[in-house]
Amino acid sequence: MKIIVLIKQVPETTDVRIDPETNTLIREGVDSIINPFDMYAIEEALRVKERLEGAKVVVISMGPPQAVDALKEALSMGCDEAVLLSDRKFAGSDTWATSYTLAQAIKKIGDYRLIFCGKQASDGDTAQVGPGVSTHLDIPQVTYVKHIEQIDTHAAKVERMTEEGYDIIETPLPAVLTVVKEINEPRLPSLKGKMRAKKAEIPVWGAGDISCDEDKIGLDGSPTRVVKIFTPPPREGGRILTGEPDEVAKELAGLIKDIVTG
Amino acid sequence: MDYLLTEEQQMIKDLCHRIAEEKIKPVAAEYDESGEFPWPIMKIFAESDICGIYIPEKYGGMGGGILELAIATEELCWGCGGISLAFAATGLGTFPILLYGNEEQKAKYLPEVASGRKLAAFALTEAEAGSDAGSIKTTAKKDGDSYILNGTKQWITNGGEAEIYTVVAMTNKAKGARGASAFIVDKDTPGLSFGKKENKMGIRGSATREVIFTDCRVPKENLLGKEGLGFIVAMKTFDSSRPGVAAQALGIAQRALDESVKYAHERRQFGTSISSFQAIQFMLADMAIQVEASRALIYSAARMIDSGAKNIAKVSAMSKTFASDTAMKVTTDAVQIFGGYGYMKEYPVEKLMRDAKITQIYEGTNQIQRGVIASALIKEALAK
Numbered sequence: 051m052k053i054i055v056l057i058k059q060v061p062e063t064t065d066v067r068i069d070p071e072t073n074t075l076i077r078e079g080v081d082s083i084i085n086p087f088d089m090y091a092i093e094e095a096l097r098v099k100e101r102l103e104g105a106k107v108v109v110i111s112m113g114p115p116q117a118v119d120a121l122k123e124a125l126s127m128g129c130d131e132a133v134l135l136s137d138r139k140f141a142g143s144d145t146w147a148t149s150y151t152l153a154q155a156i157k158k159i160g161d162y163r164l165i166f167c168g169k170q171a172s173d174g175d176t177a178q179v180g181p182g183v184s185t186h187l188d189i190p191q192v193t194y195v196k197h198i199e200q201i202d203t204h205a206a207k208v209e210r211m212t213e214e215g216y217d218i219i220e221t222p223l224p225a226v227l228t229v230v231k232e233i234n235e236p237r238l239p240s241l242k243g244k245m246r247a248k249k250a251e252i253p254v255w256g257a258g259d260i261s262c263d264e265d266k267i268g269l270d271g272s273p274t275r276v277v278k279i280f281t282p283p284p285r286e287g288g289r290i291l292t293g294e295p296d297e298v299a300k301e302l303a304g305l306i307k308d309i310v311t312g
Numbered sequence: 313m314d315y316l317l318t319e320e321q322q323m324i325k326d327l328c329h330r331i332a333e334e335k336i337k338p339v340a341a342e343y344d345e346s347g348e349f350p351w352p353i354m355k356i357f358a359e360s361d362i363c364g365i366y367i368p369e370k371y372g373g374m375g376g377g378i379l380e381l382a383i384a385t386e387e388l389c390w391g392c393g394g395i396s397l398a399f400a401a402t403g404l405g406t407f408p409i410l411l412y413g414n415e416e417q418k419a420k421y422l423p424e425v426a427s428g429r430k431l432a433a434f435a436l437t438e439a440e441a442g443s444d445a446g447s448i449k450t451t452a453k454k455d456g457d458s459y460i461l462n463g464t465k466q467w468i469t470n471g472g473e474a475e476i477y478t479v480v481a482m483t484n485k486a487k488g489a490r491g492a493s494a495f496i497v498d499k500d501t502p503g504l505s506f507g508k509k510e511n512k513m514g515i516r517g518s519a520t521r522e523v524i525f526t527d528c529r530v531p532k533e534n535l536l537g538k539e540g541l542g543f544i545v546a547m548k549t550f551d552s553s554r555p556g557v558a559a560q561a562l563g564i565a566q567r568a569l570d571e572s573v574k575y576a577h578e579r580r581q582f583g584t585s586i587s588s589f590q591a592i593q594f595m596l597a598d599m600a601i602q603v604e605a606s607r608a609l610i611y612s613a614a615r616m617i618d619s620g621a622k623n624i625a626k627v628s629a630m631s632k633t634f635a636s637d638t639a640m641k642v643t644t645d646a647v648q649i650f651g652g653y654g655y656m657k658e659y660p661v662e663k664l665m666r667d668a669k670i671t672q673i674y675e676g677t678n679q680i681q682r683g684v685i686a687s688a689l690i691k692e693a694l695a696k
Contacts, residue, residue: 238330241361241374244323 051102051203054156054165055095055109055129056183057088059120060173073276084120087168090229093236095166096128098201105163106130110155112140112148118252125247126239133159137256142269145174149182151267154260156187163203165226169194177228184226191226192219196233313604315611321383324365324376328384331360332391332563340392343517344663347509349473350395350517357399358428366403367410371422377618378552382559382610389563390570393667394517396563398431400556401469401518404675405432407549408478408494412537417496421476433470435479435523436546438463443680445480445546446489450525452481457532459483459495461525464507467674471521472506475499478549479525480542492542496534503528514666547625552617554628554675558610558635561671565606565639568646568664569599575650586649595649599642606635626688629681636671636678643668 061080069076084092092109099105109124111117112135121132135155143151156162165184170177177193184191196216197209203223210217211230239247257267265271291298317325335356343350357363366381367373374380381403388396406425409417409432424430441448450463461481465471477497484491497504507522536545573596576587586592613631617624643665647654654661672678 238334238356238360239327240359241324241327241365243361244327245320248319248323 051105051163052159052161053095053098053102053105053107054159054162055088055091055107055124056152056165056167056179057092057109057111057120057124058085058168058171058173058179059083059111059113059117060085060171068279073279082116082119084123085168085171085173087170087172087229087231089168089236090231090233091166091168092124092127092129093234094195094198094227094229095164096237097234098164098198101201102163102203108133108159110135110152110159112136112143112151112155115254118254121252122247122250123239125250125252126243127237128240128243132250132252134252134254135256135260136254137258139257139264139268142272143267144272144274145176145178145182146273147267147271149179150186150271151260151262152179153183153186154262155255156183158255158260163223164206165189165224167226167228169228169230180226180228187224187226189224189226190221191228192221193228195227195229198227198233313608315607317383320374320376321380324362324380325383325387327360328362328387329390331356331362332388332396336388336391336395340395340517341657341660341663343392343395345516347511347516349519350398353395354398354428354431361428363399363402363428364426367406367422367426371418372426373422377614378555379611379614379618382555382614385556385559386563386566386607386610389560390567391563392517393560393564393664393671394515397515397518397560398470398473400553400560401434402432402474403556404549404553405434405470405474405476405478407552408434408536408545409476409496411548411552412494412541412545413496416533417536421496425476430475431470431473432476432478433468433474433523434549435465435468435471435477437465437467439466443677446492446543448480448482448492450479450481451485452483452493452495452530454483454532455529458529459493459532459535461495461497461503461528461530463525465523465525467510467520468523469518469520469674471519471523472509473519477504477523478536478545479523480546481525483539483542487540489543490540492546493539494536494542494545495530496536497525497528497530501528501530513669514663515670516666550675551624551628554632554681555610555614555617557671557675558606558613558631561632561635561639561668562603562606562610564664564668564671565599565603565635565642568639568643568661568668569596569603571661571664572596572599572646572649575653592649595645599645602638602642606631606638609634623688626685629676629684629688632671632675633678633681633685636668639668639671640665 059082062083067076095107099107107129108131109129110133111121118134167180181191194211195208196211200207205222207220210219364373365376369375385400409421438448452459452461479495479497480492482491483493503526505524507524510520576592579586610631613627646661647665650661653659
């Protein structure tokens with residue numbers, strides 16, 4: 051059985067710059083890393099592998115050829131196999147087309163019981179690809195997983211983080227789990243892992259390798275149109291009203307009224 | 313500077329630096345304060361496969377040598393010279409087996425060390441036998457198929473934490489130094505116990521303890537080499553291990569330099585960064601020269617040892633002496649550059665100064681090293 055991890059290579063900064071002409075990320079001069087949330091997904095996949103005999107961890111990334119570095123890092127941490135999805139035809143994919151493409155690759159790999167993703171990517175922040183993959187594969191999803199309580203090859207019982215606390219959810223497998231940083235502490239690569247990763251030849255699959263409908267991939271398969279990207283202006287400092295409670299309450303009511311009535 | 317490291321050596325350097333930066337540095341002050349043994353870090357060392365870098369592949373290691381060990385030790389000690397000492401001291405305890413162990417001994421013990429499942433310790437020093445190692449009093453008396461050990465070893469790094477002890481004891485007192493023998497003793501051997509844990513000035517994240525033998529029966533299969541070889545084993549072990557101490561000193565010194573450059577740039581006095589003052593600049597430059605010279609000497613010594621060269625005592629002692637004197641000087645200067653802040657425990661440099669001091673003392677004081685170097689010089693001159 052296979053445990054799949056979906057990872058994305060992202061710029062090593064939270065302060066990304068956007069090209070105003072094309073509305074895309076400026077990647078020049080910025081180091082690339084594995085999306086930090088995906089590190090928790092890799093770690094959890096490796097831990098589940100240790101719990102389920104005979105499991106193999108396969109890590110997949112979709113991106114430009116240099117994303118192979120992210121996959122090698124995953125191999126050096128102990129993942130068994132890696133696949134890169136890279137094709138000019140995939141360029142311009144939104145989260146819908148990306149999750150379709152990933153789902154087709156997962157089908158090709160087959161024998162999957164679990165699919166791990168980070169809760170979201172640090173560059174796009176959409177948190178849509180994991181749920182998208184589960185939809186395309188027509189299997190259950192649990193998002194924001196912070197703990198796996200029980201797991202066997204047929205079912206899992208997990209804790210899903212919410213703003214107030216957590217839900218306990220049981221799901222049959224296969225399923226997609228997206229994880230939050232509370233779930234574990236990712237390991238460092240090992241020396242033997244690094245050496246194995248250095249020698250590893252990572253297969254690159256294009257559109258022709260994963261039997262996909264060409265209308266559903268790349269820019270053509272992407273219903274999303276990015277009209278504008280901007281950084282919202284920093285929030286301005288609030289006002290503190292001081293004085294007697296009665297007067298302050300009146301003043302506050304007046305202010306609210308002004309805002310509401312414009 | 314480019315030391316023409318192989319891809320594998322560069323990988324060791326990068327990984328060990330990452331372990332130091334991400335896992336050791338954040339907890340160094342905590343262990344320095346508590347003096348506890350850093351088992352969680354030992355687990356990380358084991359999981360990272362670095363415990364066997366100097367052990368042959370046949371025994372589960374990576375087949376590297378002294379250079380690989382020095383590179384790893386330097387980087388780990390950049391994070392903390394105390395916590396990382398458990399790694400280097402395991403090397404010291406393992407060298408007698410690597411150098412003099414027979415096939416059975418190697419097959420039994422080396423994979424345990426290489427995997428990180430067990431730590432090792434080397435037990436030579438006693439209360440009355442420090443630099444004068446020939447006057448050890450611990451005895452090993454042959455009794456049928458075993459030896460019975462009696463005596464107390466002092467200041468044993470990894471004492472009480474290690475599972476494997478390589479011990480030098482007298483099998484024939486009448487023969488003096490030629491009457492010593494080396495043994496491997498497992499921790500669970502009846503008659504082996506541990507005395508007080510020392511409260512030290514520096515390297516406080518390491519365990520330093522008495523190791524006590526009371527009618528401790530060791531099977532004769534655990535004799536290293538043959539009877540009477542004890543001191544040769546000890547001296548050859550030190551020849552191989554001293555570049556490791558040098559590397560520990562180098563890591564500490566490099567950290568002191570890095571912290572000093574950073575602080576000198578940030579600290580403002582008289583309306584400007586103190587790094588703009590020539591007095592500070594010259595100190596930083598001198599620190600950098602000495603650190604780089606240490607590294608060059610250590611790597612050269614390590615490469616010479618790894619090449620299989622015979623007379624390595626001199627270069628090995630030189631690397632240890634130069635790097636440890638450098639570490640003491642550079643860490644003292646770092647405290648000076650930090651000024652009053654440097655004297656405070658909230659800042660990292662006073663610890664570096666405390667940690668550096670031991671490197672001038674253990675595995676042979678620097679005075680003993682100079683003696684080793686001088687006698688090699690004289691021997692070389694007479695041979696001409």
